[in-house]
Amino acid sequence: MERAGIAPRPFRKGDNMAKKKQLVENLVHGLFLLLGLITVGCVLLITLYLVVSGIPAIREIGLADFLFGRRWASTAAEPAYGILPFILTSIYGTAGAILIGVPLGFLCAVYLAKMAQPGIRNIMESAVSLLAGIPSVVYGLVGMLVLVPGIRRLFHVPDGASLLAAILVLAVMILPSIIKVSITALEAVPREYEEASLALGATPVETWFRVSVPAAKSGIAAAVVLGVGRAIGETMAVMMVSGNAPNMPDLFQSVRFLTTAVASEMAYSAGLQQQALFSIALVLFLFIMLINAALKAFLKGSKEG
Amino acid sequence: MNNIMTARDLCLWYGQAQALKNINMDIAENSITALIGPSGCGKSTFLKTLNRMNDLVPGVKITGQVCYREEDIYDKNVDVNQLRREVGMVFQKPNPFPMSIYDNIAYGPRTHGIRKRGELDEIVEQALRDAAIWDEVKDRLKKNALGLSGGQQQRLCIARALAVKPSVLLMDEPTSALDPISTSRIEELAMGLKDRYTIVIVTHNMQQALRISDNTAFFLLGELVEYGDTQTMFDQPADKRTEAYITGRFG
Numbered sequence: 001m002e003r004a005g006i007a008p009r010p011f012r013k014g015d016n017m018a019k020k021k022q023l024v025e026n027l028v029h030g031l032f033l034l035l036g037l038i039t040v041g042c043v044l045l046i047t048l049y050l051v052v053s054g055i056p057a058i059r060e061i062g063l064a065d066f067l068f069g070r071r072w073a074s075t076a077a078e079p080a081y082g083i084l085p086f087i088l089t090s091i092y093g094t095a096g097a098i099l100i101g102v103p104l105g106f107l108c109a110v111y112l113a114k115m116a117q118p119g120i121r122n123i124m125e126s127a128v129s130l131l132a133g134i135p136s137v138v139y140g141l142v143g144m145l146v147l148v149p150g151i152r153r154l155f156h157v158p159d160g161a162s163l164l165a166a167i168l169v170l171a172v173m174i175l176p177s178i179i180k181v182s183i184t185a186l187e188a189v190p191r192e193y194e195e196a197s198l199a200l201g202a203t204p205v206e207t208w209f210r211v212s213v214p215a216a217k218s219g220i221a222a223a224v225v226l227g228v229g230r231a232i233g234e235t236m237a238v239m240m241v242s243g244n245a246p247n248m249p250d251l252f253q254s255v256r257f258l259t260t261a262v263a264s265e266m267a268y269s270a271g272l273q274q275q276a277l278f279s280i281a282l283v284l285f286l287f288i289m290l291i292n293a294a295l296k297a298f299l300k301g302s303k304e305g
Numbered sequence: 306m307n308n309i310m311t312a313r314d315l316c317l318w319y320g321q322a323q324a325l326k327n328i329n330m331d332i333a334e335n336s337i338t339a340l341i342g343p344s345g346c347g348k349s350t351f352l353k354t355l356n357r358m359n360d361l362v363p364g365v366k367i368t369g370q371v372c373y374r375e376e377d378i379y380d381k382n383v384d385v386n387q388l389r390r391e392v393g394m395v396f397q398k399p400n401p402f403p404m405s406i407y408d409n410i411a412y413g414p415r416t417h418g419i420r421k422r423g424e425l426d427e428i429v430e431q432a433l434r435d436a437a438i439w440d441e442v443k444d445r446l447k448k449n450a451l452g453l454s455g456g457q458q459q460r461l462c463i464a465r466a467l468a469v470k471p472s473v474l475l476m477d478e479p480t481s482a483l484d485p486i487s488t489s490r491i492e493e494l495a496m497g498l499k500d501r502y503t504i505v506i507v508t509h510n511m512q513q514a515l516r517i518s519d520n521t522a523f524f525l526l527g528e529l530v531e532y533g534d535t536q537t538m539f540d541q542p543a544d545k546r547t548e549a550y551i552t553g554r555f556g
Contacts, residue, residue: 192400196462199358200413200469201390210412215403 047285054282057081057275066279072246072256074265074273081276083261083283089249090258090287093163093238094231097170101231102224104171105178109223112179113186114208125183132176140240143169148241155252161243163255169237174227181226185219186212222298229291232284235259258284309334309473309503310355310392315369317350319362324350326527328369332473332520337495337504339518339535341511343555346524348507352475355505356392357385373473390417393471397478399458401450401465406433406442409450409461413469428468436464437494456487463494467502474498476506480513492517511551515539523547 058066061081069082108128112121144161147168152160189212197207213220235257243254244264256264262277262284269277308331317325325347332338332355340348353359354371357378371378378388390413401409410429419425429446433439438460442453450461459479466474476495480488495504496517508514514521515535522532523544531538531547542548549555 190400192396192398193402195358195361195396196400196402196465197412197416198361199356199389199394199396200416200465201386201388202413202416203386206416210416211402 050278050282050285053275053278055279057272057279058282060272061276061279066276067283070248072261074269074276079273081272083258083276083280085246085248086256086258086261086280087283089163089242089255090232090284092249093166093170093242093255093257094228096163096167097174097231098224098227100167100171101174101178101227105175105223105227106182106220108175109179109182109186110208110213113183114204114212128176128179131172132180136173136234136237137240139169139173140237143237143241151252157252159243159254161241161254162252163242163249164251165241166238166255166257169241170231170234173234173237174230177226177230178223181223182216182220185216185223188219189215218298222295225291225295225298229288229295232287232291233259235263239263258287307334308332309374310505311370311372312351312354313370313372315351315354315371316367317347317354317359318366320364324527325354328529330522330529330532332503332505334472334503335499335501336519337499337506337517339514339521340505340507340524341509341514341521341550342524342530343550344509347527348522348524349477351524351529352477352505352507355473355475356389356394358389358394360385390469391471392473392475393466393469394475395459395462395466395477395479398482399455399462401453401458401461403449403451405447406450406453406461407446409465410468413465417469432464432468433461435467435498436460437490437497438464454487456483456490459483459487459491460494463491467498471502473503473505476504478507478509481509488513511539523550525550 061069066081066083067087068084069080070084071080071082072085073080108124112124116124143165147165148160148162150160151157151162151165155164193211193215194207197211198204202210238257239260242257242260244256244260245254246256246261247253249255258280262280265273266277310332312328312330315325315328315330316323328351330351340352342348350359354367355373355378359365359367367379373388373392376383402412404412407429410432411425414425414428419428430439430443433442438457441457442461450458453461459482463474463479480491483491492513495506498504499519506514506518518535520533521535521538523530523538523542523546525546531542531544533543538547539551542551
C-alpha cells in the first residue's frame with residue numbers, strides 16, 4: 001500500500017520524543033522498585049533485629065534450659081527463664097482452635113460455595129467478612145464477659161480464664177480466613193468435574209464430598225495453615241481470656257502464650273528479663289516462618305495439581 | 306426396532322429464550338443417532354434433556370414429554386440419579402477426575418454401593434476393555450488420570466460412563482477437542498459399542514455423522530428440521546435447509 005504524503009516515521013531510539021519516554025519509563029520503574037525494596041527492607045530489618053537481640057539471652061540461659069525449662073519466674077529473687085509452658089500453650093491453643101475452627105469453617109464453606117441460595121450466601125458472606133474485621137480486643141472483651149464466667153459456671157472451676165477460653169476465642173477468630181480461603185478453593189474446582197460426577201448418577205452431596213472437596217484439598221490445606229498462622233500470632237484476645245499465668249498448659253488452668261508472654265512483661269522488663277522476651281519473640285518468629293513455608297508449599301501444590 | 310427414548314412435543318426455554326421447539330423424536334435401541342446442526346441450534350440442549358443435565362442450568366423451563374423405556378423422565382417421582390445411571394454421558398472436553406485411573410472408573414460403581422475389591426477390579430477392567438484403552442493403561446491404573454493424553458482421557462471418560470452399566474450413552478461432541486487419530490479411535494469405539502448400548506452423539510462434523518450413525522437428526526434454530534436414516538438424509542435430503550447445511554452452504 002502506498003502512504004502518499006506521509007513522511008516516513010523514524011522508529012529507532014535516539015530522537016527526542018523516544019528518549020523522553022524512555023526516561024519516564026526508567027524513572028517509574030526505579031520508583032516502583034524502591035517501594036518494593038522498602039517492604040523487603042522492613043522484613044530484613046525486623047528479622048535481623050530479632051536475631052541480634054534474641055540470641056544473647058539464649059546464650060546466657062542456655063538453649064536447652066530456655067526452650068525446655070518448665071519454670072518461668074522472671075521477677076523472682078532467683079529468676080528462671082524456661083519457656084516450655086509458653087511454647088506448649090501456644091501449640092495446644094492453636095491445635096485446639098484448629099480442631100474446632102476447621103471443621104466448622106470448612107463445612108460452612110461447603111455450604112456457602114455449593115448449597116446456599118445466592119441471597120443467603122450474600123448475607124452470610126458479609127457476616128463472615130464482618131467477623132474478620134472485628135478488632136481482637138473486642139473478641140477479648142466478649143470472651144472475658146461471656147465466655148470466662150460461662151466456663152466457670154459450666155465446669156465448676158474456680159476461674160474461667162483458661163486455655164479452654166482462649167481456644168474457643170481463637171476458634172472463632174480463625175473462622176473467616178478458613179471460610180474464605182476454602183470457598184475460593186472450592187470454587188476453583190472445574191465445573192466439569194462436578195458435571196461428570198452428576199452424570200454418573202451421584203447425588204449433589206456425594207459429588208461435593210467425593211469430587212469437589214478432594215479436588216480442592218490443597219487450597220483447603222492452605223486455609224488450615226492460614227488459620228494456624230492467625231491463631232499462633234494472636235495476642236490481645238487470648239491475653240484477656242487466658243488468665244496469663246505461666247503455668248504448664250491445662251484446659252482449665254490459667255495459661256500464658258508466647259505472644260502474651262512478650263506483651264505482658266515488656267513494659268516493665270529490664271536486663272536479662274528483657275533480653276529473654278526478645279528471645280521469646282524470636283522463637284515465635286521462627287514458628288511463623290515455618291508456617292509460611294508450609295503455606296507456600298501447599299499453594300505451590302495446589303497450582304500444580 | 307424398539308425405541309428406547311422418545312421425545313413428545315418437547316419445548317425448552319432458557320429464561321425467555323426458547324431453545325427447543327416442539328421436538329418429536331424416537332431414538333432406536335442399539336443404534337447410533339447423530340444430532341447435527343449449526344452452533345446454537347439446540348442439539349446439545351436436546352441431548353442434555355435426555356439425562357436431565359439441563360436441570361443444573363438456572364432458569365430452565367421444560368414442557369412436553371421425554372420417555373425412557375416408556376417412563377416419563379420428567380415425572381416428579383423420577384429419581385434423577387437413577388435415570389443418569391441408565392442414561393450416561395460423555396462430555397465435549399475430556400473431564401477425568403483428578404484421581405487415579407482406577408478411581409476414576411470405580412467412582413460410579415462405588416457411588417452405587419459396590420465396595421468389594423474383587424468386584425470393582427472386574428468392573429474396572431471390563432469398562433477399560435470396552436473403551437479400548439485397557440492395554441494402554443493396565444500397568445498404570447494407580448497413576449493420575451490427568452497424565453493421559455487428550456484422546457486417552459476421552460476414552461477413559463467413556464470407560465467411566467460404561468462402568469455404571471448404562472443402556473444409553475450420550476456423547477456431546479466427544480471428538481471436537483481431539484486430533485484425527487484419536488477421533489477415529491473414538492468413532493470405531495462407538496460403532497463397536499452399539500450392539501450393547503444405544504448411542505446418541507452430537508457432532509459438528511458431518512462426515513462423522515455419516516461414518517458412524519444409523520439415524521441423523523438435523524436441528525436448526527431449536528427445531529428438528531429433518532430426522533431419518535443417515536444414508537438417505539445425506540443422499541436425498543427432504544428439506545431444502547438440510548440440503549443447504551450438509552452441502553456446506555451454511556453452518
